[in-house]
Each structure stands twice: as C-alpha cells, then as structure tokens.
Amino acid sequence: MFQPFDLSGRGAVITGGNGGIGYGMARALLAAGAHVSIWGSRAEKTEQARAALAAECGDAARVHAQVCDVGDEAQVAQAFDAAVAALGRVDACFANAGVSGKGTPMMEMSLEEFRRVQRINVEGVFLTFRAAARHMVAHGQGGVLVATASTAALEGAARNSHYGASKGAVTSFVRALAVELARHRIRVNSILPGWIVTEMTERSVANEKFAGAVLPRIPARRWGEGDDFGGIAVYLASDASAYTTGEQFVIDGGYTPPPPPAAQRSDPRGHHLVEVVRHRLVGQRRRIGRARQITPHAQALQRQNSEPSGRPFKALP
Secondary structure, eight states, X not given: OOOTTOOTTOEEEEETTTSHHHHHHHHHHHHTTOEEEEEXXXXXXXXXXXXXXXXXXXXXXXXXXXXXXXXXXXHHHHXXXXXXXXXXXXXXXXXXXXXXXXXXXXXXXXXXXXXXXXXXXXXXXXXXXXXXHHHHHHHTSOEEEEEEOOXXXXXXXXXXXXXXXXXXXXXXXXXXXXXXXXXXXXXXXXXXXXXXXXTTTHHHHHOHHHHHHHGGGOTTOSOBOGGGGHHHHHHHHSGGGTTOOSOEEXXXXXXXXXXXXGGGOBOTTSOBHHHHHHHHHHHHHHHHHHHHOOOHHHHHHXXXXXXXXXXXXXXXX
C-alpha cells in the first residue's frame, strides 16, 4: 500500500535542531520513521535535545547530534561527514539554523553586524546545502533540501534590514538551486515562518506592547510554535512532495497577506498591467484593421490586373 508520508529508513539532518522550529521538525520526522541528526552550536543544549528526542521516540539509535557552527566551512564538512557515518545516508537536509538582528537602524549599523547575520543565515545555508547536495549527487538517489527563511523576505520592517536581506537571499538561492539540482532528482524548497516562539523571539513576544500590536493582526490569534512545522517537514521530506520544488511555504497563522492577483499588480507608471495589455491589444487590432482596408487606388489596380490579357492598360487618375 502506498504510504507517502512514511520516512522509515531515511536519514535527515536538521541544523538548529536543538530547539524551536528545528526541534519541532525533528520530532515529526522521528514520528514518521526517519533517523535524524540534529546540529547545534552549543554542546550542552544539543545533547539535552538529543536525549529528549531519543526518550520520546523510544529508539536512541535513530537520534544523533553534532555540534557545529554552520558559518564555519571546516566545521560543516566535519559535521556532515559525521552525520553520514551515523545515518548511513542523508536523504533530507533542513538548513534551519539562523540568528536575528539586534534592532539596529541601517545608518548606524556596522559592517561587522551586517556580516554577522549573513554569515549564519546565508553562508550557513550555502555551506550546509553544498555538503548535502554533493552527498546526494554522489549516492545517486536524489534528495530534499529545505531552508528556513522568514516572512521578513516578503515584507520590510524598520531596524531589521540585514535580517530581511539574509532571508530574501535564502529564498532566491532556493529557487536557483531548484532549477540547478532538479536533474539530480534533488528538490529544493523554503519555509517562511511568521512570529514563532523561539529563543530568538521570546523577548519580543513577551513584551505586552508588542503583543498588543501584533497578535490582533494574526488571524490565528496566537504565536506559532515549533511543532507547527512538523507537518511541513514530513511533507517535504516524503514522497508526497515528489513533484514539489522551488516553492515558498509561508507558515504564519495568516499574518502575511497574499500577493495581489497578477491582473491587479501595477507597473512602475502606476497603470494596472491588465489595462496596459488591453490597450496595446486594441491598438494592435486597429493598426491591423487599417492595413487591411482597400483604398480606391488599390481597388483600381486590382481591377486592371484582373482584366484579360491584350486589353489596353488604363491609366489611373
């Protein structure tokens, strides 16, 4: 019987899997039968997460952990080799590790602060995906790459420019890889969380003024949780998404409004595109119609050319 969500025997790497969204993904992947390797930059926290996951799933042999700074090329290579040794093969890789900004206005931001965010959020995804893609191409069975971006890639926020830039880069990177790696049967997608309760956001969501301004704008009327990402992780890692690649999955309780229909998007001059297209088509039809009109001069030529041979050629007036 076809079981599209069964991950039995498959190996998955989850960076930032020792808490928050990554931990929720790991729980669901284990429940679906996968073997997992969670990565974290803090050894104690990562080991505690590994032990908790092992106790919950009841099979410690399916849960592994690596300590890794995903912005360090050598550490990523070493951690991925260790994950392959533990799992046997990596079929799905979730580049979930990330850092937030510090609420610094762009004009006051140092290059060091800008690079701090890009190092983990962009370079970390690149290094992790590069290692995973090389492994998947080598074993020849294809695979899945999933990056955790953010709704910050879709809408702007003051004092958050470097974070938004990093997540926008991730979504563009994912779309490019989806095209580049499809020939190797590697699917690449991104997940865009909204406001989720994690270590990165705990101060914001605990702020009454902030909560009073944001929660009413979330149709679900609650903050997201790590477990809200378990279902999408299983779907993207499984055969159920076999024809899904290059997509962005927004999971935010309805917070981010959908883009307007194509017919309502405006061009830089402020005209609706549908109106521009309509006017151009009407103008084109009019030009074609004028070209097809037969003038008296053309009618006279047609009559002369249709007369029998040998008759005198009539001069046109």
